[in-house]
Amino acid sequence: MGRSPCCEKAHTNKGAWTKEEDQRLIAYIKAHGEGCWRSLPKAAGLLRCGKSCRLRWINYLRPDLKRGNFTEEEDELIIKLHELLGNKWSLIAGRLPGRTDNEIKNYWNTHIKRKLLARGMDPHTHRPLNAIAGALNLSISLAPYQPGDDPAVKQEAAT
DNA sequence: AATGCCTTCAACCGCTTCACC
């Protein structure tokens, strides 16, 4: 037996939220505030699980969200905070008013990672890429990958 | 105009943490 599901999946909607669902959720939270997410969907008349409602509210519907493009200052702040905190997106989001952890995580993976790589920085360690390669004494081969190169494959072939 | 590839981001999944009993 695995863990019990967070909700009765047979009776819940999945996928993109409709405008009507959004309106119901907003209206309910405006009237009652953020309370017990598990019981919220039923109380609000939504065929969604509590988790889904919470995520939708936090990442998209909250009135204090900024949304829209990140500024250069925000970029730099995210990079600095990531260097200090690592992938603690909720902590990073806490330092950026109006931004959510999900938004920052997505932005990191789509924009900032690339930005750092373009600067020759490793997005995980925030150190210069060539320094890391040197420290690990790596020799990077540009030859196309061959399945036989995989140690696991080699070992399997040997057995 | 049609097709395929790439990028973006909303949403889901599963694990961890926390609070309560």
Next chain:
DNA sequence: AGGTGAAGCGGTTGAAGGCAT
């Protein structure tokens, strides 16, 4: 102290739109 349920979190997925061919 241990069990249980709810909330929170981070990783991953997949649909949609944009762009190149």
